[in-house]
Amino acid sequence: MQGKADVWIRRHQGADLVSMTSLRYQQRRGGRWEQHTKADYGSQRGNSYRNDWKGRGTGGIFARMTPEGLVYAIIGVNAAVFIMWGIAGKRAKSLGDIKLLNWMMKHFTTMWHNLQEGRLWTLITPAFSHSEPMHFMTNMFVLYMFGADVAKVVGKRRFFIFYLGAAACGNLLSAVMHGVVLPAARGDRSGITKPGLGASTAIMGITTLFACLYPTSTIFVLFVPMPAWLAASGFMVWDIWRLVNAHRTRVDGAGHLGGALAGLGYYWFRLRPHIRRMR
Incomplete structure (x- = not known):
């Protein structure tokens, strides 16, 4: 698929604003936090979301994990795939062997070409795939900051x-945008085989869902404090601009926006009805 190692990644899904900012939050243990911990967000075979994350009732691997442990496990898988990209790149550059690199391209990146070839799993696998150190560290930092608190609300399995x-939604929108929309609108067919990767699609879903659950929590962006709802809204507006101007930027606004919309949709249609019934 790729002939030279120096073009092995031409487009990747950066972590939106968080890829170039210092971002952290101060969670307020009151108000909505108390509301969410007392809520039962539906059940499956008699097991509530809360029973899931507290380790009772569901059995299996998720019952034996803490929310933090699940986040660490996801980070661990991302780390393993990151190492694989490093090995593939080194073999391509030093030995001229691009077999592993091509295999990674086929199975751990999002592109319309992969979907045309029937590799539908590439809607998910890029959410565990990073080839650049800063990209990897930024996404994993944000997952570490927000993941466990969201898992405590929705349950580990459902998280x-x-x-x-969220990854599948973001990657599908990205593939369609670069493989169908842009070629039809601008005649630019290069996006059909341009690979995208990164957990940013899933991360944007998680941070958007966090902002819906804790809208008044304080997030620091470029050391400027702001409520979570405002930060999440700003990310989405920026990604809409990048979606419209996709030909001008390497960062995948379509993938980010798809993940964010998944977070918004999950809150609005799945969690919000349970919150309203508590009032």
Whole structure:
């Protein structure tokens, strides 16, 4: 697929504002936090979300994990794939062997070409795939900061499913945008085989869901404090601009926006009805 090592990644999904900012939050243990911990966000075979994350009732691997442990496990998988990219790149550059590199391209990147070839799993696998150190560290830092608190609300099993679902939504929108929309609108067919990767699709879903659950929590962006809802809204507006101007930027605004919309949709249609019934 790729002939030279120096073009092995031409487009990747950066971590939106968080890829170039210092971002952290101060969670307020009151108000909505108390509301969420007392809520039962639906059940499956009699097991509530809260029973899931507290380790009772569901059994299996998720019952044995803490929310923090699940986040660490996801980070661990991302780290393993990051190492694989490093090995593939080194072999391509030093030995001229691009077999592993091509295999990674086929199975751990998002592009319309991969979907055309039937590799539908590439809607999910890029959410565990990073080839650049800063990209990897930034995404994992944000996942570490926000992931466990979201998992405590929705449950560990559903958090993991949501992680995959947000990634699939973002990667599908990205592939369609670069492989169908841009070629039709501008005649630029290069996006069909341009690879995208990164956990940013899932991370944007998680941070957007966090902002919906804790809208007044304080987030520092470029050391400027602001409520979570404002930060999340700003990220989405910026990604809409990048979506419209996709030909001008390497960062994948379509992928980010798809992940963020997944977070917004999950809150609005799945969690919000339970919150309203508590009032």
